[in-house]
Amino acid sequence: MKRSLTYSLLVLLLLAAIPVLADVEEQRIQAVERASKWVVSIRTHRPGKSEPGIGSGVVLRSDGYILTNAHVVKGAKVVKVHLKNGKSYTAKVWKMAADQDLALLKIEASGLPVARIGNSDKVRLGQTVIAIGDPLGFTGTVTVGTVGGLNRNVETRGIKYRNLIQTDAAINPGSSGGALVNLQGEVIGINALVYTGPSSGYDKAQGLGFAIPINSAIQLARQLVTSQPKNPTSSKPWLGLAGENLTPQKAQDFGIKARIGVLVTSVTSASPAAQGGIQVGDAITAIDGTTVRTVPEMLRILAGHRPGDSIRLTVWRGENRLTLPVTLDQQSQ
Template sequence: MKPTKKPPVYTMHRVRKGWLAAGVCAGMVCASLSGAAGGYAYATLHGNQDESTATPAQSVMASPETDLSAVVESCRQSVVEITTETREDNPVFSGYAIEQGAGSGVIVSEDGYIITNHHVISGASSIAVKTTTGQTYEASVVGSDEVSDVAVLKVDAQGLPAARIGTSSNLQVGQTTIAIGNPLGSLGGTVTTGILSALDREIEVDGEPMTLLQTDAAVNPGNSGGGLFDASGSLIGIVNAKTSSEGIEGLGFAIPVDEAMAVAQQLMNDGAVTNRAAMHVSLVDDSRQGAAGVYIAQIVENGAADQAGLRVMDRIVSIDKEAVDSAADVKKIVRSHQAGDTLTMEIERDGSRQTVELVLGSSQN
């Protein structure tokens, strides 16, 4: 009998730096209750647009003898360290706990807009940004999108060194990559290099299907939200994940810059992504039911699924004649459409199958 292969696990990488327990009586840090958590979180903007017309083949390609110091010195100034604090009530000790986290970000405008990952700042009660000059700023969240794992922060500053925004539309496998970030939450400005290993790797990260750039540049916890640059110093991606499979290295991933900046622009304009297609349901993968597959767990009242007549515990068998076996399969199909598109769905309800027409709504409603 052949051994069962376990699928690779891809994780997002915000560093959780530890817990500080604070008593409600005086607000003092209680040293006897503090300690390291020792875990990792599973885990047209105003920027300088790259106007170069050079094709990837014409770009500088690094070899072991290539000196990238000038390029690195230019682009690393746009990468910042991000530290977060998240307050959580702790009824056991009649107080609250403060979890400290860390990640990275990239300055995309001289007046203080910074792009990072949603999972880096999700749930944070306070966010601080530190530049390569050592200046620290308090940051506010302009908008954050869990689906794309993109967030935009704002600091009160002028004249910041914004990254030169490149494009991910004409990249080629084998191009030099430069990853810059804050690994382990304490090594800000760390630079690693590699190549583009793949351009459109479809993987599932913490239950969300994503299409990402793949690189063999070293990526570690704390790199999340940092920049992936090409050999000319243009930003081509936002680092967000790596494989956590034991013994596997050299598999890092980044959100293509075209997608990341498109989301960031919407977050700046509207505070949220407003044009993403949505079924307005919560889905769950369940093998304990009569038939294994993906089931509807919740339905938003008056949303797309509700108006189509779907019910909780309906099993989705196929969409547009394409079989689906998991929530990730459904999400992938929905994301390939726009709000207003009609899906033909085959569902199973009470042991019988039926066809349902569903008009997709938008994420805004």
């Protein structure tokens, strides 16, 4: 009889817990749906790199101000922001605070969904948190974990991070700049890094993700918004390729009929050059009919154009002469 009563009580307790668990799961789902609207994908294009860098960002204002990590955009020639609605923009790097690993981007947009800002001072150990971002390029990935530590100090990549939020919610390359949110769908941190320990003396650690508390990030972001942009008048065009002066020997090696021009040595993915059909090994010999003999000549001609201009490149591919139309994009910094 006693055992039967104990069993009945356990069943009742389990049944009572089911609605609570269901409520928590629904709360988590709603938080993700709410927060995903204002987490953006970032792709960066750097000279000499054929594939873009990957990162994430958080929309702070409806008129196009976006917060991300400085290391996401550092050294990038062009920064592309992709919204959840499918629209893409070339962003300007408005300001960077490299010592705090934060950067403010600006896109020409309006009516954007804006992040709900939480209070990182109220974050507690053991609290459930959700990381949203683009780890390894998997857009809009959601991972769930707990807060495992507060006020953590970490030094890595030459940056001294202070007062970080530690979490075991999975953070990977590409997650940087994304949001760490609570179950109310409020951002409480900017995902910054996963720490695997010192370079020597330890086996590689796992599950140590860190986020910059949103209170300090927002305070800095307000200062960056009101300051002058890094390049207030920057409107330099971007073609998205690297090259070298074509020599008779190079022409012979690539089987190119032309003897002067610019030999393309790399093409950035998704760049105007890539979209226009330019390939490694092509030789550019003219832009809009103006002869191109050297790299400095090509850069000088391009400097006379503006982002959005359409140009026609005369290209030799082996023994074939091509004319390829290309629309120039804008450099971000």
